[in-house]
Amino acid sequence: MSAVLEARAITKRFPGVIALREVSFDLRPGEIHALCGENGAGKSTLIKLLSGLHPHGSYEGELLLDNHSVQFRSIADAQRHGIAVIYQELALIPELSIAENLFLGCEPRRGLLIDWEKLYTDARIILARVGLELSPETPVGQLGVGQQQLVEIAKALGKKTRILILDEPTAALAEREVEILLALLRDLRARGIACIYISHKLDEVFAVADRITVLRDGATISTHPTATTSKTRVIRDMVGREIKDLFPRTVPPVGDVLLRVDHISAAASPSAPARLHDLSFTVRAGEVLGIGGLMGAGRTELIMHIFGAWGLRLNGQVMIAGRALPAATPVEALAAGLAVVSEDRKRYGLVLDRDIGFNLSLSSLLRLRRGLLVDEEAEVRANQKFFSSLRVKAPSLETVVGTLSGGNQQKVVIGKALMTGPRVVFLDEPTRGIDVGAKLEVYELINRLTAEGRAVVLVSSELPELMGMSDRILMLHEGGLGGEFTRAEATPEKLLAAALGRRLAAA
Amino acid sequence: MKTKISARDFSLILSLVAIWVFFAVASPQYLSARNLSALSVELAITATLALGMLLVILPGHIDLSVGSGVGLIGGIATVLVFNHHWPAPLAFLPAIAIALLIWFAQGTLIVRERIPAFIITLGGLLIFKGAFWLVINTHTVPVAPGGRPNLFSLLTTYYLPPLASYALIALVLLALITVTLRGRKRRASLGFEIDDPELAFLKLFLTAQALLLFVLCVDQFRGIPLPVLVLGVAALVIQVITRHTPFGRHLYAIGGNEEAAFVSGVPVQRVVIGAYTLLGGIVAITGLLQTAYAGASTTTVGDSMELDAIAACVIGGTSLRGGRGTVLGVIFGALIMASLLNGMTLLAVSPELKFIARGVVLTLAVWMDVKLAKR
Numbered sequence: 118m119s120a121v122l123e124a125r126a127i128t129k130r131f132p133g134v135i136a137l138r139e140v141s142f143d144l145r146p147g148e149i150h151a152l153c154g155e156n157g158a159g160k161s162t163l164i165k166l167l168s169g170l171h172p173h174g175s176y177e178g179e180l181l182l183d184n185h186s187v188q189f190r191s192i193a194d195a196q197r198h199g200i201a202v203i204y205q206e207l208a209l210i211p212e213l214s215i216a217e218n219l220f221l222g223c224e225p226r227r228g229l230l231i232d233w234e235k236l237y238t239d240a241r242i243i244l245a246r247v248g249l250e251l252s253p254e255t256p257v258g259q260l261g262v263g264q265q266q267l268v269e270i271a272k273a274l275g276k277k278t279r280i281l282i283l284d285e286p287t288a289a290l291a292e293r294e295v296e297i298l299l300a301l302l303r304d305l306r307a308r309g310i311a312c313i314y315i316s317h318k319l320d321e322v323f324a325v326a327d328r329i330t331v332l333r334d335g336a337t338i339s340t341h342p343t344a345t346t347s348k349t350r351v352i353r354d355m356v357g358r359e360i361k362d363l364f365p366r367t368v369p370p371v372g373d374v375l376l377r378v379d380h381i382s383a384a385a386s387p388s389a390p391a392r393l394h395d396l397s398f399t400v401r402a403g404e405v406l407g408i409g410g411l412m413g414a415g416r417t418e419l420i421m422h423i424f425g426a427w428g429l430r431l432n433g434q435v436m437i438a439g440r441a442l443p444a445a446t447p448v449e450a451l452a453a454g455l456a457v458v459s460e461d462r463k464r465y466g467l468v469l470d471r472d473i474g475f476n477l478s479l480s481s482l483l484r485l486r487r488g489l490l491v492d493e494e495a496e497v498r499a500n501q502k503f504f505s506s507l508r509v510k511a512p513s514l515e516t517v518v519g520t521l522s523g524g525n526q527q528k529v530v531i532g533k534a535l536m537t538g539p540r541v542v543f544l545d546e547p548t549r550g551i552d553v554g555a556k557l558e559v560y561e562l563i564n565r566l567t568a569e570g571r572a573v574v575l576v577s578s579e580l581p582e583l584m585g586m587s588d589r590i591l592m593l594h595e596g597g598l599g600g601e602f603t604r605a606e607a608t609p610e611k612l613l614a615a616a617l618g619r620r621l622a623a624a
Numbered sequence: 625m626k627t628k629i630s631a632r633d634f635s636l637i638l639s640l641v642a643i644w645v646f647f648a649v650a651s652p653q654y655l656s657a658r659n660l661s662a663l664s665v666e667l668a669i670t671a672t673l674a675l676g677m678l679l680v681i682l683p684g685h686i687d688l689s690v691g692s693g694v695g696l697i698g699g700i701a702t703v704l705v706f707n708h709h710w711p712a713p714l715a716f717l718p719a720i721a722i723a724l725l726i727w728f729a730q731g732t733l734i735v736r737e738r739i740p741a742f743i744i745t746l747g748g749l750l751i752f753k754g755a756f757w758l759v760i761n762t763h764t765v766p767v768a769p770g771g772r773p774n775l776f777s778l779l780t781t782y783y784l785p786p787l788a789s790y791a792l793i794a795l796v797l798l799a800l801i802t803v804t805l806r807g808r809k810r811r812a813s814l815g816f817e818i819d820d821p822e823l824a825f826l827k828l829f830l831t832a833q834a835l836l837l838f839v840l841c842v843d844q845f846r847g848i849p850l851p852v853l854v855l856g857v858a859a860l861v862i863q864v865i866t867r868h869t870p871f872g873r874h875l876y877a878i879g880g881n882e883e884a885a886f887v888s889g890v891p892v893q894r895v896v897i898g899a900y901t902l903l904g905g906i907v908a909i910t911g912l913l914q915t916a917y918a919g920a921s922t923t924t925v926g927d928s929m930e931l932d933a934i935a936a937c938v939i940g941g942t943s944l945r946g947g948r949g950t951v952l953g954v955i956f957g958a959l960i961m962a963s964l965l966n967g968m969t970l971l972a973v974s975p976e977l978k979f980i981a982r983g984v985v986l987t988l989a990v991w992m993d994v995k996l997a998k999r
Binding site: 421424426446447448450451457459464465466467468469470471475479480482483485486489490491493494497501513514515533537 | 814864881890891
């Protein structure tokens with residue numbers, strides 16, 4: 118079968134780096150083709166090339182559409198040829214209605230005015246195609262992430278898209294929403310729309326893809342029909358080695374209580390209702406406490422509140438190593454020995470247009486002082502220590518952070534937190550959107566931290582990760598405690614029931 | 625950092641040369657020692673204020689009130705000297721204290737009450753203008769009673785004698801060479817990239833040429849004007865603050881990503897209030913200099929200086945969104961503004977046209993900033 122879209126021997130160079138070397142890739146009509154690879158393997162670069170973001174002339178090699186050579190000059194150009202990309206970050210305007218978002222920039226008109234009637238009728242038809250049973254007048258801001266994703270896809274379909282490219286579409290979705298999305302993709306495939314699917318979640322890839330192509334270090338490693346390959350095989354192709362144990366937790370002896378949270382209640386603002394209800398827990402030195410719960414259960418709010426970056430304390434208190442930490446600011450929390458690796462690294466973690474060194478030392482500058490000035494020798498030494506111990510893949514400390522891959526950006530955020538010498542480390546979704554190899558590095562880091570006698574609080578929405586890496590697990594339910602489990606007690610069923618606010622009969 | 629000369633830097637240098645060639649052809653006096661000396665005073669005043677402005681633009685804020693502030697602070701000092709017969713140095717103290725206090729208050733309002741800096745300082749612009757006119761009673765108040773020179777009038781009429789000027793420049797060059805060599809050695813030992821020796825030498829050589837040429841020129845008149853020394857000190861201090869203190873790094877971090885800075889433990893509110901307070905100090909210094917340069921406190925002292933300062937920042941590569949900007953760039957931007965304004969004054973261009981020219985330059989500069997930010 119001939120390909121609808123083909124990339125032949127593509128080489129893309131950035132200053133100092135070759136992002137893609139001689140990569141070839143083909144997409145057949147009506148197929149779902151998964152693209153797998155570690156962060157920095159070249160997936161995003163390839164997508165940007167296929168979608169016109171890197172225009173023709175900025176790379177070597179050839180793109181073919183229906184066996185004819187094409188030269189995309191811009192994203193709009195690629196869209197005209199029927200290629201649409203749906204990125205991790207949603208590009209919808211929350212204040213506008215679904216219908217307005219769907220037709221943003223190409224509103225149906227009658228004369229100079231917008232033809233509202235047609236806009237809403239057409240919107241309803243398009244929404245039906247993606248199985249969204251919502252009024253097109255609903256503001257997008259009221260939708261969940263999963264529904265917004267479907268609106269994005271609907272938007273692409275509205276533009277007569279033949280080739281749909283999805284970049285980590287399920288990173289922020291709950292399990293049920295993922296299923297809806299996958300079902301939709303199968304449905305689109307039946308209607309002849311070809312799809313490139315990028316995901317780190319191999320379960321999904323194997324559930325939906327017809328073929329799987331693995332990239333590593335900018336080169337194509339393998340392309341196989343899903344039926345004739347296996348997860349082990351794909352993982353080995355991705356990392357160049359076998360990963361035997363995905364969750365290598367080693368439990369060190371536990372020590373004193375480092376963090377004690379007593380009956381905490383908090384709200385977003387003085388006028389808002391309480392968002393966290395009467396939460397209490399402790400974490401000991403050497404221990405990993407996992408915190409789970411459904412989206413919106415208050416996990417991020419809880420740790421950001423303890424850290425002093427979210428909300429208003431209504432009740433309760435926090436003790437660090439036996440000393441009370443009053444309703445604090447991040448400055449005081451850091452000084453007391455808390456550190457946070459935030460879930461949204463681009464928003465809360467990094468100054469993207471600054472270099473790695475600037476970001477690594479940002480939280481530690483007040484400690485790295487000699488008199489009034491920054492002790493630059495000490496700063497560079499500290500930066501180099503974390504740069505090499507976390508194995509950040511970049512030419513030097515002076516590489517701008519925004520140019521790094523997700524996994525390497527995450528390492529910079531983690532390095533920044535660790536440089537403050539924390540006793541308690543909060544990791545909020547530390548492996549979201551990063552690849553298998555980098556995940557393993559994060560897990561090994563957690564082991565190292567606890568072996569050094571620190572306490573780790575791990576927030577995760579992935580149950581296997583929570584059960585694999587935590588010594589104890591706390592499930593939140595609507596801002597309150599849903600249940601607490603030891604590693605031995607925890608089963609997916611029990612955790613899920615606790616997250617839903619139900620208790621299973623004692624096992 | 626390793627030197628990278630961008631198309632933008634290059635076009636700036638070209639525009640400066642174009643401005644100089646144009647005015648030199650249009651008016652033979654433009655390149656005379658006397659005028660260059662005056663130009664250097666005007667540059668010093670504009671650049672000093674612009675460096676203060678840099679401190680609040682870096683974290684993503686702005687200040688429209690500095691022009692009125694310059695008038696007001698100069699006015700307070702003048703009235704104390706002329707009407708109340710205070711000795712000049714003593715009159716400077718309350719003027720400076722008031723400036724620090726006012727800008728501390730503006731900074732506090734901006735960060736604690738979360739009112740946009742644009743609005744607060746627009747209010748400040750009007751309030752300080754009114755207060756200024758009240759203080760000088762809408763009269764013209766000379767800075768030196770009876771025309772006898774005092775410390776106030778000397779601010780812009782004192783010149784470092786020619787010989788001393790040469791000695792000072794020699795010292796500055798020596799310091800520059802030492803700092804460059806030590807910096808190279810340190811970067812090399814830490815494994816960072818450094819400039820080629822030739823390029824580094826060329827940079828030093830050009831800097832030395834420029835400084836020597838400057839001293840040769842001003843020494844033909846009376847020597848280095850005092851405001852240039854003030855600018856030198858201000859530039860050095862602000863360079864050290866922005867590049868080598870936690871406070872300065874925090875300014876860049878807040879401008880680059882305020883939320884990330886907050887979560888990283890940057891005391892955002894304290895830093896921004898600190899930046900505004902420092903700006904207050906700069907406004908005080910500029911107010912005294914500008915009033916002394918005018919010879920008297922009159923209702924127009926400080927007019928549209930906020931725009932010159934903002935233009936100098938933006939021309940010099942400072943991003944109005946925050947997070948990007950350098951001391952050297954700002955001084956260069958101020959040099960372009962000062963060269964332009966001085967030339968127009970020399971050609972006796974009407975005030976109407978001067979306003980239009982200023983506006984065009986400011987608009988072009990911001991347009992360039994926006995275009996640059998998109999890439």
